Amino acid sequence: MILAALTKVTVYRMHVLKWAVAPRSGAGAGKHGWRANRPGLNALCLALDVNT
Numbered sequence: 379m380i381l382a383a384l385t386k387v388t389v390y391r392m393h394v395l396k397w398a399v400a401p402r403s404g405a406g407a408g409k410h411g412w413r414a415n416r417p418g419l420n421a422l423c424l425a426l427d428v429n430t
Contacts, residue, residue, distance in 0.1 A: 389424040 393401050404420030415421035 384424075387426070389426060390428045390430070391422060391424050 391401075394406060396406070402422065404415075404422045407415055407423070408418060408420035411417040411419075412421065413423060
């Protein structure tokens, strides 16, 4: 996993309405596991392009 500070960069992500109260938490992915994380590890999947 690559961790980096994002400064002066616009990033995009999709989220489920259920998690809209905390869109930057990564809790949904942490609860279920997803592409880049196992359950219990919160993660945000971001894109540099809105079409991605």
